Amino acid sequence: MxxxxxxxxxxxxxxxxxxxxxxxxxxxxxxxxxxxxxxxxxxxxxxxxxxxxxxxxxxxxxxxxxxxxxxTDYSSSSDPSHPGPSKRKRKKKxxxxxxxxxxxxxxxARPAPIDPDPDSDDAEMPQAPEDSEPEPEAAEDGWVRNMHNFPLPPPFPANPGIQFQVEDDFSPKKAYDLIITNDLIKFFKAETNRYAREVFAIRREKGDLKEHSRIHQWTAVKQIDIQGFLLILIHMALITKHEIEDYWSTKGIIHSPFVGKIMSRNRFQNILSMFHLCNNQHYGHDPLFKLRHMYDHLRQTFQALFVPYQNVALDETICGWRGPLRFTIYIKDKPVSRGIKLYMLTDSNSAFVFDFEVYAMESHISNRPHDVVMRLMAPL
Structure with a gap:
């Protein structure tokens, strides 16, 4: 070459x-x-x-x-006019x-900067400081030209934390009474008795009341009955058993004397079948009509009892439900994959739920992320 x-x-x-x-x-x-x-x-x-x-x-x-x-390769020479051996080039490894x-x-490409000569006249020229003051028109709009003088976040004027007096003898029972108030218990009692009267009237007209049905043992509930009923529901959420009847079983391996002291099994099942949270005469085509009163009560109570700190978190969660419901959804990656979706605004320090919203697939309510955030952040 x-x-x-x-x-x-x-x-x-x-x-x-x-x-x-x-x-x-x-x-x-x-x-x-x-x-x-x-x-x-x-x-x-x-x-x-x-x-x-x-x-x-x-x-x-x-x-x-x-x-x-x-x-030298003698076999490759076939021309008689060239009697000499032919030479074959071979690359050396x-x-x-x-x-x-x-x-x-x-x-x-931009040329690299050249350091000025210290003996030249340009070296004596003063250099502008990096953290110079921003221009007036930029500072008025809240924007600056350097990262050394950027504006600080606005002050946090709220008084975060618990908004009620905590006494020395404060107990979980008192915290429960702050959320489930006497007014709410009275509302549950009134609506449950109203619904029981409606059911009895309808069944008498149809004539489908069986002679030995336990519904004949029904009596109007009182506030203490509603309180005991809710207490048993909390107990069932903490200690799960295969059947409802197992909580009143007298067998030693599954015996739970706690619920039997509050009320009998037939009384509990009667209240469970008649328990109601709304007046059916004022439906109004609201998808959350059955829970509207308690739903609004919980949101207002949570916001009154606690004010979140400066850092909050907003995320979605699933409340497990497998019954017939129009707005039941399925999310594969959630711990509870099927149920009712809720948007929850919580405090980052204490994980207290400040506000929440049920995704009910209502056409007049936007479920875009921006709109959901603005609705839940409105009280703050």
Whole structure:
């Protein structure tokens, strides 16, 4: 291979330098090439081919050693006019050296800054400080031009934390009474008795009341009955059993004397079948009509008892439910995958639920993330 020179075509020079995997058989002194000439050629080459190879591999080789060996092959000489042996070139196996990269500046690259000469006149010119004051028009809008003088967040004027007096003898029972108030218990009692009267009237008209049905044991509930009923429901949530009847079982392995002291099994099941939270005469086509009174009560009570700190969290959760309901959803990755979806705004420090919203698929209520956040953050 002939030694390339600067007079060769620039495209041949580039192929010689940057082709991957090419075997360079002889050393090449690149000091003869003009860098400006190479740079201009690279610019032309990049326009024509659309790419420039950034690395070239070189193989170091001594100037005195040869890249080829001569191997005599008498069988390949078939021409009688050439009686001498033919010579076949064979590449010599060489060990690859560590590849070196050649960096060529691109034509549009910005030159590196040059330190000024301390003896020159430009070195004595004062430099503007980095943390200079922002311009007046920028500061008025709340925007600044540097990161050393950015505006601080607005002050947090709220008084976060518990908004009621905590006494020394404060107990979980008193915390429960703050949420489930006497007014709410009275409402449950009134609506449960109203619904029981409606059911009895309908069944008497249809004539489907069986003689030995336990519904004949029904009597109007009182406030203490509703309180005991809710207490048993909380107990069932903490201690689960296979059947409701097992909580009143007298067998030693599953015996629970707690619920039997509050009320009998038939009384509990009668209240469970008649327990009601609304007046059916004022339906109003509200998907949350059955829970509307308690739903609004809980939201107002949570906001009155506690004010969150500056950091809050808003996320969705699933309340497990597998019964027939129009807005039941399924989310695979949730711990409870099927049920009613709720958006909850909680305090990041105490995990207290400040507000929540049920996803009821109402057409007049937007469920876009921005709208949900603005609705739940409105009280704050």
């Amino acid at each position: 002939e030694r390339p020179s600067s007079s060769r075509n620039i495209f041949q020079i580039l192929d010689f330098f940057v082709t991957e995997g090419s075997d360079i058989e002889e050393e090449f002194d690149n000091s003869d090439l003009d860098p400006d000439y190479i740079e201009s050629g690279i610019s032309k080459r990049s326009k024509s081919t659309g790419r420039i190879r950034k690395k070239a591999r070189f193989r170091s080789r001594s100037r005195s050693s040869s890249s080829y060996e001569t191997d 060489k060990t690859r050296s560590r590849p070196r990269s050649i960096s060529v500046p691109s034509p549009g």
